[in-house]
Amino acid sequence: MTAAASSNAQLDLFEVIHTVLTDGSVRLPNGSHKPITGGISLAEALELASLIEENEVRRTVETGVAFGVSTLAICAALKNTGATGALHVGIDPDPRSQHEGAALAQLERFGLTSYFRLLEGPTHLMAPKLLAEGFHAGLAFIDGLHNFDYTLVDFFLLDKILLPGGLLAIHDLDLPSKKKVVRFILANRHYEMLRYRPQPLARTVRELLRCIKHRDGMVGPVLRRMPRMIVLRKLDCWEPEWHYFKAF
Secondary structure, three states: OOOOOOOOOOOOHHHHHHHHHHHOEEEOOOOOEEEOOOOOOHHHHHHHHHHHHHOOOOEEEEEOOOOOHHHHHHHHHHHHHOOOOOEEEEEEOOOOOOOOOHHHHHHHHOOOHHHEEEEEOOHHHHHHHHHHHOOOEEEEEEOOOOOHHHHHHHHHHHHHHEEEEEEEEEOOOOOHHHHHHHHHHHHHOOEEEOOOOOOOHHHHHHHHHHHHHHOOOOHHHHHOOOOOOEEEEEOOOOOOOOOOOOOO
């Protein structure tokens, strides 16, 4: 499958993502290949795509473009919806030097560049520009820097962009920092967690032992066997009173 394929033809999402992940590397603009390290799985990529297609989402945003696997899945799903004006915005501080333009090369390979807009810079500088433009999204994906403070800033700003009823996906829930942000969201904002497939019991036991060893306070989410990616739905645009706070 190449960019020369018909612009009206639907992309086989499984084929596209499976091809990239099976290769284990992404093709760069200069024709060389760069090994994929980290990133989302095939199942997670297909889940993001399904959320877009099933909920008829036409505008999306993500933090952390990196190798572009999630970017590719999201843009392919937007193409398949056939929605007029479908657009995905990716925010990344260093996609061209650190990852050598890998995401852009993937989009070019599959003829999806017209569905993508790249904002090069950190979320706290780029997301306000989207807000100033009046940009709103039906799905947001957080997969940028994994520190608690940066993830919380990602959420705070993407929450302003996300429409009521919109979906918020957060990756790397195996990290204590990400679990802590999810606990904040559920305690201090009007979001609900969508149902998920629990982690295997063996991995849950390993995570539980790690929590006990490091005393990171994340025993609750681990016992709920949360997967690496969870999805929340924004219920409304509720804003708390100036003094509101609920412990998380």
